[in-house]
Amino acid sequence: MLGDRRNKVAAGLNPAAQATSGRLWLFALVGDVQGQLFQPWVDGDHLRSANFLVTGFDVCAFPRFDPVEVVSHPPIIDRALREVEAAGRAQSEQDQTAGITPSSIEAAARDLAQYLPPTPLQYSRAFTDKARCYVHIKIESIQPIRAFKVRGALTKVMRLHPEERSAGVITASAGNHGQGVAYAAAAFKIPATVFVPETANQLKVEAIRRLGAEVVPAGRNYNDAYLEAMRHVERGGATFVHAFDDPDVIAGQGSVAVELLRDLEDVDTVLVPIGGGGLIGGIALYLKETRPSVKVIGAEPVGADGMRRSLAAGRIVTLDRVDTIADGLAASAPGKLTFELAKRYVDEVVLVEDTEMLRAIRLLFEWEHLLAEPAGAAALAAVLYHYSPSPNEKVVVVLSGANITDEVMIRALKSR
Ligand SMILES: Cc1ncc(COP(=O)(O)O)c(C=O)c1O
Numbered sequence: 001m002l003g004d005r006r007n008k009v010a011a012g013l014n015p016a017a018q019a020t021s022g023r024l025w026l027f028a029l030v031g032d033v034q035g036q037l038f039q040p041w042v043d044g045d046h047l048r049s050a051n052f053l054v055t056g057f058d059v060c061a062f063p064r065f066d067p068v069e070v071v072s073h074p075p076i077i078d079r080a081l082r083e084v085e086a087a088g089r090a091q092s093e094q095d096q097t098a099g100i101t102p103s104s105i106e107a108a109a110r111d112l113a114q115y116l117p118p119t120p121l122q123y124s125r126a127f128t129d130k131a132r133c134y135v136h137i138k139i140e141s142i143q144p145i146r147a148f149k150v151r152g153a154l155t156k157v158m159r160l161h162p163e164e165r166s167a168g169v170i171t172a173s174a175g176n177h178g179q180g181v182a183y184a185a186a187a188f189k190i191p192a193t194v195f196v197p198e199t200a201n202q203l204k205v206e207a208i209r210r211l212g213a214e215v216v217p218a219g220r221n222y223n224d225a226y227l228e229a230m231r232h233v234e235r236g237g238a239t240f241v242h243a244f245d246d247p248d249v250i251a252g253q254g255s256v257a258v259e260l261l262r263d264l265e266d267v268d269t270v271l272v273p274i275g276g277g278g279l280i281g282g283i284a285l286y287l288k289e290t291r292p293s294v295k296v297i298g299a300e301p302v303g304a305d306g307m308r309r310s311l312a313a314g315r316i317v318t319l320d321r322v323d324t325i326a327d328g329l330a331a332s333a334p335g336k337l338t339f340e341l342a343k344r345y346v347d348e349v350v351l352v353e354d355t356e357m358l359r360a361i362r363l364l365f366e367w368e369h370l371l372a373e374p375a376g377a378a379a380l381a382a383v384l385y386h387y388s389p390s391p392n393e394k395v396v397v398v399l400s401g402a403n404i405t406d407e408v409m410i411r412a413l414k415s416r
Contacts, residue, residue, distance in 0.1 A: 100251050119142060121138050186211050243276055288345040
């Protein structure tokens with residue numbers, strides 16, 4: 001699209017852009033090195049490169065691969081043209097990221113600081129020895145709802161217009177997001193209704209109730225609960241808060257990256273669990289836009305690998321069934337927005353087995369006295385069993401939550 005626009009603008013400026021032999025239009029680079037002269041690939045009268053913009057001045061061309069010698073004045077680039085170009089580029093980038101930018105994520109981090117203290121980033125000697133790289137753990141399990149999800153929910157509720165907000169919020173969730181929404185609603189003293197599938201983790205459902213939200217059991221899986229919640233939204237005035245495919249929710253989750261960069265400026269790699277993709281979407285956007293060299297790696301359960309399959313297929317793939325012990329990661333497909341973000345910013349997605357998450361939970365408990373639920377241990381499992389770092393690599397794993405039932409904890413403690 002950008003290329004089309006360039007060509008149209010260029011052709012408009014230079015109606016005689018079909019060069020005749022002996023005369024060529026020099027293509028000047030748009031960007032940092034503009035003004036420098038290149039030796040583009042010359043094929044007859046055409047210079048081939050998507051990064052070049054036609055400007056009108058004369059040059060002498062020599063046969064293929066020979067240097068192009070400038071015989072007239074240095075290129076005069078129309079400044080207005082460059083500004084139009086830059087504005088167009090920024091707009092189309094914003095369209096693809098639904099307006100989420102590093103500054104909107106930093107704003108979310110600032111706003112959240114009024115409600116939630118930053119979580120610690122803890123270096124682990126034991127995991128450093130085991131993983132053979134420097135392992136730091138971003139401990140989201142000590143959030144008031146024992147999971148990062150409160151970041152996105154609070155950000156969404158904070159950003160609602162006061163009138164909209166007073167009408168309350170609705171969501172569909174199998175657990176942690178429901179707690180996040182309930183927590184945010186309680187903080188703003190507004191009503192919250194959470195539709196939960198019958199299969200939801202009862203520990204999480206109880207916690208949602210305790211936070212004061214109305215819990216409505218709806219259907220056998222997340223999709224049933226989602227459809228029921230949407231029907232309810234159509235009937236009343238409350239705002240639906242999506243668990244992951246919402247720009248404000250994603251900006252809130254991205255605040256994890258703002259904090260971790262503050263604590264570990266020279267981080268090399270960040271590993272993040274993937275359910276619907278909101279957490280990794282916000283983190284990856286922030287890191288790649290501000291520190292492009294940082295690698296962002298997703299961890300998905302083998303039995304719920306919707307994001308990995310979608311990325312491989314180049315389109316959203318919906319799984320027929322999901323089968324994982326990590327209820328927080330049991331999404332059947334990424335969202336439209338989270339898929340776009342992952343396509344653009346995530347380096348790699350690795351798959352982890354249930355047994356590996358259970359082992360990682362046990363090791364976290366034994367070595368660091370930290371608690372994790374299976375979803376919360378997925379990124380650590382990825383670095384322990386599926387990622388080959390270089391020896392000096394500084395790695396952050398996001399321990400995203402710790403709402404674990406006693407049955408699952410017992411299974412984890414028995415795992416070897
Ligand atoms: C503990 C935990 N970790 C990770 C995730 C995945 O987050 P997302 O759906 O934004 O990918 C969830 C989602 O519920 C979760 O509860």
